[in-house]
Amino acid sequence: MFVLGTRIEEYGLVVEVRPSWRLARCGGCGARAPGYDRRGPRRWRHVALLEMRVWLEYAPRRVDCRGCGVRTEAVPWAAPGGSFTYPLEELVAYLAQVTDKTQASRIAGVSWPAVDAVVERVVERCRAASSLEGLRRIGIDEFSYRKHHRYVTTVVDHDAKRVVWAGEGRSSKTLEPFFEALGEEGCAAIEFVTMDLSAAFTKAARERLPQAQIVYDRFHVQRLAGDAVDEVRREIQRDLAGTEEAKELKGSRYALLKNAWTLTVPERARLAAVQETNKPLYRAYLLKETLRDALNYKQPWRAEKALRAWLAWASRSKLAPFVRVARTIRKHLGGVLAYVRERLTNGIVEGFNNRLRMIARRAFGYHGPGPLIAMLFLCCGGIVVRPLLPTRD
Numbered sequence: 429m430f431v432l433g434t435r436i437e438e439y440g441l442v443v444e445v446r447p448s449w450r451l452a453r454c455g456g457c458g459a460r461a462p463g464y465d466r467r468g469p470r471r472w473r474h475v476a477l478l479e480m481r482v483w484l485e486y487a488p489r490r491v492d493c494r495g496c497g498v499r500t501e502a503v504p505w506a507a508p509g510g511s512f513t514y515p516l517e518e519l520v521a522y523l524a525q526v527t528d529k530t531q532a533s534r535i536a537g538v539s540w541p542a543v544d545a546v547v548e549r550v551v552e553r554c555r556a557a558s559s560l561e562g563l564r565r566i567g568i569d570e571f572s573y574r575k576h577h578r579y580v581t582t583v584v585d586h587d588a589k590r591v592v593w594a595g596e597g598r599s600s601k602t603l604e605p606f607f608e609a610l611g612e613e614g615c616a617a618i619e620f621v622t623m624d625l626s627a628a629f630t631k632a633a634r635e636r637l638p639q640a641q642i643v644y645d646r647f648h649v650q651r652l653a654g655d656a657v658d659e660v661r662r663e664i665q666r667d668l669a670g671t672e673e674a675k676e677l678k679g680s681r682y683a684l685l686k687n688a689w690t691l692t693v694p695e696r697a698r699l700a701a702v703q704e705t706n707k708p709l710y711r712a713y714l715l716k717e718t719l720r721d722a723l724n725y726k727q728p729w730r731a732e733k734a735l736r737a738w739l740a741w742a743s744r745s746k747l748a749p750f751v752r753v754a755r756t757i758r759k760h761l762g763g764v765l766a767y768v769r770e771r772l773t774n775g776i777v778e779g780f781n782n783r784l785r786m787i788a789r790r791a792f793g794y795h796g797p798g799p800l801i802a803m804l805f806l807c808c809g810g811i812v813v814r815p816l817l818p819t820r821d
């Protein structure tokens with residue numbers, strides 16, 4: 429790019445420029461092409477100079493491209509059709525990565541919708557076409573936004589530790605475009621899929637990745653037991669309604685649900701009281717703890733033995749919620765035992781999703797999933813943005 433001159437206008441500093449290449453290039457395909465005619469001057473918004481807006485100005489030619497026909501020429505400082513220069517877009521994307529949308533919009537001096545649009549364009553540019561290549565171990569999870577009315581499903585690569593795909597919805601059909609993009613060969617190369625005990629994702633994985641081992645996330649399995657303890661407690665509490673014992677039980681909720689090693693002394697005392705006075709509830713507590721211990725075994729055969737013993741105990745426990753949990757785990761046993769062998773959890777996917785939930789909360793006003801998904805890729809997709817930052821002394 430050559431600078432031809434500058435002038436100050438009411439709306440800011442205008443820098444007249446032209447591409448450094450002589451022969452024009454087609455805006456459609458980038459190939460050199462003969463000039464056709466010249467349009468009037470256009471302006472591109474550039475990185476601001478302190479409080480002064482800066483614009484690049486150039487009158488683009490139209491070219492007669494062999495492949496594309498008559499097109500506006502490409503310019504080296506901005507994407508075809510874009511109204512921001514690349515340096516401004518990189519700066520906005522970088523700010524969106526390191527801070528929130530409001531700050532990015534303030535510092536770069538562009539509107540909120542412009543931040544969204546820039547993030548989408550930069551992600552589009554930076555996401556390598558090969559981002560689905562070499563996938564072997566993936567994780568699938570969903571997260572909700574807009575007060576839990578809308579869902580986005582994400583796919584992560586456990587090995588590269590980044591998000592590789594995202595789409596709106598959470599049904600078995602949601603993943604269809606992902607499998608399409610992955611292709612037959614790509615699908616066949618997947619060895620492990622981690623997920624929660626979701627029927628929709630299980631169905632999708634069984635159909636499209638029949639050779640892959642499903643690994644159910646252990647923390648979701650444990651959560652089933654935690655929920656069952658709570659259900660047992662609530663039932664007993666209902667039966668005892670109005671008595672001193674019911675009040676006591678209500679206070680023991682956290683002690684029953686917490687991990688044993690994080691219990692405080694008063695919580696331990698509460699548990700001891702439950703053990704003394706309420707046998708079924710204490711049994712529920714022990715079942716929850718024992719399930720965790722079973723999944724903790726490092727040797728797969730020990731874990732499997734413990735898990736099978738647990739299933740037998742839970743089924744005979746006379747606690748309806750645990751009988752149900754045992755039934756669910758039995759139904760998913762292959763995928764639960766796969767965890768024991770592979771030690772893969774959905775933790776990485778959920779970590780990303782927590783981050784995205786934070787982004788969605790911090791900058792509500794994401795009306796469609798498009799900008800939100802772009803933001804997810806920008807922040808968790810392994811995209812490196814290199815803005816032009818001042819060098820340090």
Ligand SMILES: [Zn+2]
Nearest residue numbers: 454457493496
């Ligand atoms: Zn062309």
